[in-house]
Structure formats: C-alpha cells, structure tokens
Amino acid sequence: ELAQALRIAELEARLAGEHLALRGLEAERQQLLKETFDARIAVLHERETWISRSVVFSANDLRAKMVEMESKGDEFAEQLDLLQRRTASLESEWLGARRRLEESTGDNEEIAAEVASRRLAFQVNQREVSLLKRRIQRLADIKEIWKRRFEVWRSEPERAVLSDWDAGARALLDSLDTEFGLQELELRDLRLDLVSLQDRLDAAAPENPQTARWLREQIRQTNRLDQIYEANAAGIGSARQVTERLLGDINTRVQTVGIGERLAAVWRAVHAVWRFEITSVDDRSITVGKVVIGLLLLLLGFLASRLISAWIGKRLLPRLGVNEGAAAAIRSVLFYLLLITFIFIALRTVNVPLTAFTILGGALAIGVGFGSQNIMNNFMSGLIIIAERPIRVGNLIQIEGLYGVVKHIGARSTRVLTGDNIEIVVPNSSFLESNVINWTLSESKVRTHVGVGVAYGSPLREVVKYLRKATDEHGRVLKSPAPIVLFKEFGDNSLSFEVHFWIVMRTMMDRRIVESDIRHRIDGLFHDAGIVIAFPQRDVHINSLSPIDVRLITPADTQDPAARAE
Helix, strand or coil, X not given: CHHHHHHHHHHHHHHHHHHHHHHHHHHHHHHXXXXXXXXXXXXXXXXXXXXXXXXXXXXXXHHHXXXXXXXXXXXXXXXXHHHHHHHHHHHHHHHHHHHHHHHCCCCCXXXXXXHHHHHHHHHHHHHHHHHHHHHHHHHHHHHHHHHHHHHHXXXXXXXXXXXXXXXXXXXXXXXXXXXXXXXXHHXXXXXXXXXXXXXHHHHHCCCXXXXXXXXXXXXXXXXXXXXXXXXHHHHHHHHHHHHHHHHHHHHHHHXXXXXXXXXXXXXXXXXXXXXXXXXXXXXXXXXXXXXXXXXHHHHHHHHHHHHHHHHHXXXXXXXCCCCHHHHHHHHHHHHHHHHHHHHHHHHHHCCCCHHHHHHHHHHHHHHHHHCCHHHHHHHHHHHHHHHHCCCCCCCEEEECCEEEXXXXXXXXXXXXXXXXXXXXXXXXXXXXXXXXXXXXXXXXXXXXXXXXXXXXXXXXXXXXXXXXXXXXXXXXXXXXXXCEEEEEEECCCCEEEEXXXXXECCCHHHHHHHHHHHHHHHHHHHHHHCCCECCCCCCCXXXXXXXXXXCCXXXXXXXXXXXXXX
C-alpha cells in the first residue's frame, strides 16, 4: 500500500509539473498574442493618422454632423420631458405607499417592500433625469468641438486661439475622466445592492409571493439604472474620443504651421503685450511699450552721462589747467546733472506726465525719511564736500587716528588709501560730523619737530649747534622758514631740547622718514662731540628716624643652630 501511495504521489507530482509547464507555454502564447495585437494597434494608429490627414473635412460633413447631433438632442429632449412628467406620479405612488405603511399595524413586510420598490423607482427616475441633462450638455460640447475641428482645418485660426482651444479641450477631458470615475464607484455599489436584492428574493420567494414580487420590481429598477449608467458611460467615451481628436488636430495644425505664420503669431503676441495699458494719468495711457522705451532711454542716459562726465573730467579739464581734485568734483556734479537731464528727456519722450510721480514722490519721501536716512545723509554730505571742497582728491588727511591719501570722492562715500596700501571706504557724513585734519589742503609744507634729552652738565650751546647742523645737512628740510632749536625744559632725567623744521609732506611716511634721518644724524653728532644723550634714572631717598641696623654675616651664620651644635 505504501508503494502504491508513493507511485500515485509521483504521478500526481508529474501531472502537476506538466500542468505547470502547460501554463508557462500558455503564458508565453498570451505574451506573443499581446505583442502581435500591440503591433497591429500601432499599424492601425499610423493608418488612422495617414487617413485623417488625407481626408478633407468639408462643410457638408460638418452639416451632417450637426443634423445628427440635433436629431439626437431632440430625442434627448423628448425623453427628458417624458421623465419629468412621470416624476410627479412616481412620487405620489411612493408617498401613498409610505402612508399606508404608517397607518397599518402588525407585520407589514409586503407594504415595506412596496415602499422600498416605489422609492427606488422614483430615485431611478430622478437619476435618469440628472444624467440626461448631463448628456444634453455634453452634446452641446461635442457640437462645439466639431465646429472647432472644422475651423482648425478649413480656416487659419491664430496660435493664441489654438492654445485656448487646446486648454479647453484638456479641461473637458479632465471633467469627463472625473465623471467616469465617480460613475464607476456608483456602479460598483449598485451591483452590490443587486446581489443583496437577489439574496433576499431567493429567501422570500417560497414563503411570501407578494414580497417577492416587489423585490423583483426593485431588481428590475436596479438593472434599469445599470443600463442608464452604461449608456451614460458610452456617451462619455464618445465625447472623450471626439475631444482627443480635436487635440490631435490642433497638434497637427501647430506642427504644420509655416514659419511666416509662426512669426506673425509671435509678432501679434508681442504687439499685444507692447500696447497693454498699465494705467492712465491725465487721460494719457502708460503702456508696457512706453515703460520699456523709458527704461532703455534711462539706461542709455546713464551710460552717456558717465562717458561724457568721465571724458570732461579726465581729458578736457586737465588740458584747461584744472587740478585733479577740482576735476573730480566737477565730474561728479556734471554726472548727476546729465543724469537728471536724461531722466526728464526720457519721461518727455514716452509722453509720461510728471504728475504720475506725485504719489510715488510722497511714498519716496516717507521711504527716504525712515529707511534711507543714512544714505541720504551721506549723499548730501558728498554734495557739500564736492561743492565746498574741504577735502580734495590727493589730499593727505587724518580722521579719528586714520592717516591716508584721498583717492576718490563719491556721492555716498570717499576712498582713502593708507600708507599700508589699504583702501578704506569712509562715509561722507563722517567728514562733516567729526574733526578732520587735512595736511595738504592749501599747501603740502608742514612743520614737524624732533625732541632729544641730554645729560645734566652738557654744553648747551654745543647741543644747539649740533641740532641745527643736523637739520641743515638734511636735503629735505626747507631752508625757509629756518629751523628753530628750543631749550624746552629742565627735565627729571635730562635737559630737553626740540628742533622744529619745515618739510614738504605728501604722505605720512615722508614725515616719518625725515624725522628718523634727523634722529640718526643727531645721535652721530652727539657721539662725536662726547655729548651724552640722557636715559631715564631715578634717585631713591630713604628718610628714617632711627639708624638702620646694618650687619655683615658669613655663610656659616645662616646655618641652623642645631647643625652648628653638632
């Protein structure tokens, strides 16, 4: 028995393997059939495209379609009128049955089934009325789509019109897809209700024939609603097909549009944007074109102002003998004057009245007062500096411990180059709000001094002679005014002298180099003459009422007493 069971199991396993192999072959066959059908569908699509391009869409074809859809529309209208007339009677039958159910006593399963059946008949009628209205509206959309298809091929609609039609068709497709999806959900629920009704009918048929009769009526109404949904789905599919054809026609038309038509469409679009009115002031329209022209004129005016002012400041004024600082100031003022002039020319050219800027002027004043206070402060300070010229390009200045040469005076800030070759941007308001030393405002001749202290007992006249000699021998010390040597004071540690002399200084390093050379020369002359340059020293005097005990001890005295005892 075990051997027989094993044999049977082996045969069953072999049979299962053969079935599995057969199913694999069947799957391969289905895949090949699918690929074949896909290829046929692709060929048919290409043939359809070729035929659609070859077919001439005539006015007679459009009229035939219009007649067909008008006939269908009349049919829908008659059905809608009939359904709307039946609505009142169906509602009356339903309400009457419900009234009998409310008035009856005891077990009223038959009347309850009748109420449910008549309510369902009324609801199906209402649903059919709603769907029929949608189909009538959809029919109007399809008629418009056929007209647009005719316009696409028989006339030359503008590209903007084609774009609008394309957007409308895509929106219609989206609404059709949404409606179809919602209807599919309703159909699924409807078919579940149909199964439930069939189960109730099977249970009630032998025992209660009247209840079964009303259940059969509910099943009939449910099947009728299913057929209504199927008809509406077919209408949705037809509308979708026509809409997709319109999209294909538009796409084909756009691809076949010539270069001339495309350029014309682009020109019309640009012209429409160019003439678009933004606003109007004093019965004068301000369009996009005027704004663009005004901006271009402002840009050209800005460039022209910069070029003209730069040419006058760097080429013309130096030839007329104007120094560098004055030329820079004149160039800045001239630039702003030219820029303001070009702004008014631009406004006049585009015919924009100045009253258009009254509101903007008030808003700008508020913005300047709050958000741009520092900027306007620096700007006004720059204008004052350019006009009064307390600081000029090339001047050596000192501001808050900063030494540098002015390289550029702008409308908002000034660039200063320090002795370490570092450019520092200084706001113009700083020059008017703080003390500024301009070493070379009127002339570059400045006085400086070198101090030295000699030891007490040094020959003072010799010291004066050597100090004057050190300055006279230096080539960068001016002879006039002559150097002055001053015996400054009797110091704590030295006799203090100062030698004052004049030099031409363009940078701070010029002054420091001359001072360093003078110090080197003074040190050499004093060394040769034996004059000692004093250094700091301090005498300490101790005042004590009792004598100070001073003892001399040996190293042995510092040892520990115990160690000494040993």
